[in-house]
Structures are given as C-alpha cells and as structure tokens.
Amino acid sequence: DIVMTQSPDSLAVSLGERTTFNCKSSQSVLHSSNNKNYIxxxxxxxxxxxxxxxxxxxxxxxxxxxxxxxxxxGTDFTLTISSLQPEDVAVYYxxxxxxxxxxxxxxxxEIK
Amino acid sequence: xxxxxxxxxxxxxxxxxxxLSCAVSGLTVxxxxxxxxxxxxxxxxxxxxxxxxxxxxxxxxSVKGRFTISRDSSQNTVFLQMNxxxxxxxxxxxxxRMPTGYPNWFGPWGQGALVTVSS
Numbered sequence: 014d015i016v017m018t019q020s021p022d023s024l025a026v027s028l029g030e031r032t033t034f035n036c037k038s039s040q041s042v043l044h045s046s047n048n049k050n051y052i053x054x055x056x057x058x059x060x061x062x063x064x065x066x067x068x069x070x071x072x073x074x075x076x077x078x079x080x081x082x083x084x085x086x087g088t089d090f091t092l093t094i095s096s097l098q099p100e101d102v103a104v105y106y107x108x109x110x111x112x113x114x115x116x117x118x119x120x121x122x123e124i125k
Numbered sequence: 126x127x128x129x130x131x132x133x134x135x136x137x138x139x140x141x142x143x144x145l146s147c148a149v150s151g152l153t154v155x156x157x158x159x160x161x162x163x164x165x166x167x168x169x170x171x172x173x174x175x176x177x178x179x180x181x182x183x184x185x186x187s188v189k190g191r192f193t194i195s196r197d198s199s200q201n202t203v204f205l206q207m208n209x210x211x212x213x214x215x216x217x218x219x220x221x222r223m224p225t226g227y228p229n230w231f232g233p234w235g236q237g238a239l240v241t242v243s244s
Contacts, residue, residue, distance in 0.1 A: 051228075053230035053231070055170075055231075062219055062234040062235065062236055062237055063170065063219075063231070063234055064232070064234070065230060065231065065232030065233070065234075068230040074232065106169065106170055108170070108230065108231070110228040110229050110230055111228070112228060113172070113183075113185070113228065114172040114228050114229075114231075115172070116169055116170040116171070116172075117169070118169045119169050
C-alpha cells in the first residue's frame with residue numbers, strides 16, 4: 014500500500030494568517046494516462062465526520078471556501094489556507110486513491 | 126441532498142459479531158459506489174470496504190475474511206457484517222460514498238457508528 018506522511022503533526026496559527034501543510038506519498042500518485050494526481054484532502058472538525066475539501070490534488074469541492082487551495086504533483090502535495098478563520102480549527106487529512114485508498118495521519122490546526 | 130445514516134453500533138465481546146446499517150437517501154445504492162471507513166479513538170482514518178456499483182466488492186487486508194459488505198435495493202441500505210471482532214476493530218465506522226468508482230475520493234460522509242470491542 015502507498016504510505017502517506019503528513020507534516021507537521023500539529024501547528025498553531027494566528028487568525029487571518031496564511032498557513033500551508035504538507036503531504037508526501039511513498040510513491041508517485043500522478044497517473045500518466047490523464048496527467049492527474051490522485052490526491053484528496055479532508056477537514057475533520059472536533060466531534061464531526063470528515064468533510065471533503067479537495068480532489069485531484071487541486072479541485073475544490075462545491076461549497077468549499079476559496080481560501081482553501083491544494084497543490085503539488087508526483088509525491089509532494091500541499092494544502093494552503095490563505096487566511097485562517099475560527100471555523101478552520103480541525104484536523105486535516107490527505108488521502109491517495111491511485112491504488113487501495115490510504116490516508117495520512119493528519120495535521121491538527123489550532124489558533125495561536 | 127445525499128444523506129447517510131449509520132446504525133447498529135454498540136459494545137461487543139472479542140470474537141463476537143455485529144452488523145452495521147447505512148440508510149441512504151438522495152441516491153440509489155445499486156448504482157452508487159458505497160464504502161466504509163473507520164477511525165479508531167483518537168486515531169486516523171482507514172478505508173475498509175467498498176461495494177462497487179457494478180456489484181464487485183473490495184476489502185482492506187485488515188478485515189478480509191471477517192467483514193462482509195452488502196446492499197439491499199428495497200431498503201436503499203448498505204450493510205457491514207463484522208465477524209470475529211478484535212479489540213483493534215474498536216472504532217467509529219463511517220458510511221461514505223465514492224463518487225466515481227473505486228478507488229476514489231470519499232464524500233459525503235455519514236455521522237458514524239461507534240463499535241466497541243471489549244470484554
């Protein structure tokens with residue numbers, strides 16, 4: 014199985030600040046047939062199920078605020094929040110669907 | 126709007142069995158790709174099974190041979206039969222749609238059902 018590793022495990026960010034966190038796959042998840050990266054990102058607020066934010070590494074799900082953006086290719090990916098809001102306190106997970114789905118261990122975002 | 130509502134969770138002894146249900150509205154289970162993902166207390170996410178729209182089923186190695194996914198078109202419901210339960214199966218089990226097939230991203234998610242395996 015492809016192993017997903019996220020960094021950092023947690024971070025504290027000031028409201029309105031820009032933050033980026035990372036996700037690395039143990040092998041490339043870029044499919045040569047369609048030139049797409051098989052990566053999704055989720056947000057899990059305390060006491061709630063995960064919520065899909067981004068798929069194909071950079072495509073925002075309908076209704077997701079545009080302060081969330083995804084990037085990267087191959088084995089290295091990022092999720093950026095351009096201006097942190099109070100409701101963004103959550104754990105963020107990356108997931109690959111290039112093969113049997115696997116998730117990263119999560120990055121916990123708190124308010125500084 | 127798609128809604129997924131899990132039920133059937135609870136406390137079970139090691140070696141026991143439990144069946145989870147996922148009542149689905151807003152889409153038809155027989156033409157959708159329905160999956161189960163679990164989350165152990167305080168831990169990350171683990172995909173465990175999918176019932177593809179074409180009738181094929183897939184399982185994670187951790188549950189293969191012990192868990193069975195099924196669906197009932199008359200109830201528009203997906204089930205997860207869990208046998209030979211172990212302590213490490215303790216988790217919240219989420220019913221989730223895979224929008225365009227398998228493997229795929231997951232969404233939307235149900236609220237989850239807690240399964241506790243303990244003597």
